[in-house]
Amino acid sequence: MSRTTPARPVSVEAVFPELAAHRGRTTRLHPRPGRPGMRDSHIGGPMLWPQDEPWPLCREPHRRDDEGYVPDEIRKSRTVGTWPTRRPWPDAGAPGQDGPVPLTGLAQFFRRDIAALACGPDGADLAQIFRCPFTHGPYGERRYLLRWRHSSEAERAERFLAMAPEVPLLRGEDELPEPCVLHPEEVDTYPWAEDGTLPAPLIARIDAWDDAQAAEHGADAASYQGDLSVPPGWRVGGYPSWASTGPMAIGCESCATPMRLLLTAEGYEMGADSHSWMPLEDRDPSLQGKASIREGRSVAQPTRLRFGRDRDLHVFTCSADPGHPPRWVLA
Template identity: 80%
Template sequence: MTRTTPTRPASVEAVFPELAAHRGRTTRLHPRPGRPGMRDSHVGGPILWPDLEPWPVCHEPHQRETEGYVPDEIRSARAAGVWPWPGAGTPGQDGPAPFVGLAQFFRRDVPGLAAGPDGADLVQLFRCPFTHGPYLERRYRLQWRRAEETERAERFLAAPPEVPLLRWEHELPEPCVLHPEEVDTYPWAEDDTLPAPLIALIDSWDDAQAAEHGPDAPSYQSDLSIPPGWRVGGFPSWASTGPMAIGCASCATPMRLLLTAGGDEMDADSHSWMPLEDRDPSLRGKASIQGGPSIAQPTRLRFGRDRDLHVFTCPADPGHPPQWVLS
């Protein structure tokens, strides 16, 4: 099934003609629980990984978990439609821990996906299941591939290694199929992301909308600029941190947003972006949204304290190390 973003509550460029020069495109991925295959773009499904290649592992020190969730118990609870409960299990061994495959995207499915090094057209995203250091930091990994070459492998890894115990239920992604949709997007309006006079106009419009319509008033940041959830390309949202300049550590080139991973497909301020196919046409506003957690939190993943994970790459050389920003 396709997913269709509703018409915005206001025509962005009719209200702010100056924004036409800043318009971008993003591909909303619209993950929904399903049964993707390893040759599909997906979140949480089987990763296309040649059997002869070693699975990626995190070599940084980890503290063994003695309480948490057994991965198979999480899967069983979700299949039964109940919430898994933590308990005691077999703790993992000290030493390297296998990364969890979070997602993979083929450019044949997501045309807005930027090319990787040497023309790679498949990107795979991994996360260490454990936190690191006193600030509970996460470790991520990108794997770029040429899809055609990879698919010629004789055999593929059927079941990647996983740790026996996860500290949090949201470390394990729910397999989701994608419904890519390209939409217009506009920059976050704060600091120097847009010209100061334009940001002042946006702020004035927001104030006028709030005065006229009260708490249900549309706003630029929530309803007109950047959609929530998983998306490829476009602009980063900066709700938690404020805008940040992201430069390549290897060559200082300003980096571009490759993709955004979000724990939620909507929140209280962004419900207007929920697709038409996930709504009851007889109702209006938030009351029309159907489907519960499978719609609002389909992947079951969390990033930071309910933030977005922005993955930046270098446009001058996609082989330079990516940067990971939570905002």
């Protein structure tokens, strides 16, 4: 089933004609639980990974927890709608104490499925995203990996990895992605309106308009950031959202070139002020507004993942050389 974003509650360019010059496009991925294959774009499914190629490992020191969740028990608990039991860490050779840790495969995206996906080095058309299952350092930092491939080369492998290696315990239930199929949809997007992302007089007018809308319509008022600017959820390209940090200039650490947004990962498909973006197919047509949204985690949090304290994870790549290291920004 495809996913269709409802028409915006207000025509933003009718209210602010200057925004036409800043209109962009983003591809909403609309992940929903399913059974993706290794040759599909997906979140949480099997990676297209040649069997003779080593699986990526994190070799840095990790923070140690006393308890965790067994991956298979997480999967079983989700099937029956219960919560998994916390288990003690293994005593000998526990992950995070004395050895490399296999990364968790979060997602893979083919350009043949998502035309807006930027090319990788030498025209690579398959992006694979990984995360270390454990935290690092005193502030609980995370480590991510972007692996680019040429899909035609990878698909010529004689054999493929049937099951990715896993750590025996995960620190949280939300470390294990739920396998999700994607329903890509392109929508218009506009810059976050704060601290230099748009001309200052325009930002002032947007803020004044938001205040007037709230005064007239109360809690049901449309807002620029929540309803007209950047959609929530997983998406490719477009503009970054800056709700937690405020806008940031992201430059390549190798050559100082301004970087472009490759993709955004977000745990939830809507927030308190962004429910108008929920697709029509996930609504009860007999109801209106927020009340029409169908309940259940498969709609609100389909991937089961979290990034930081429910923030957006932006992945930026160098616009001059996509082979330069990406930057991972929680915002």
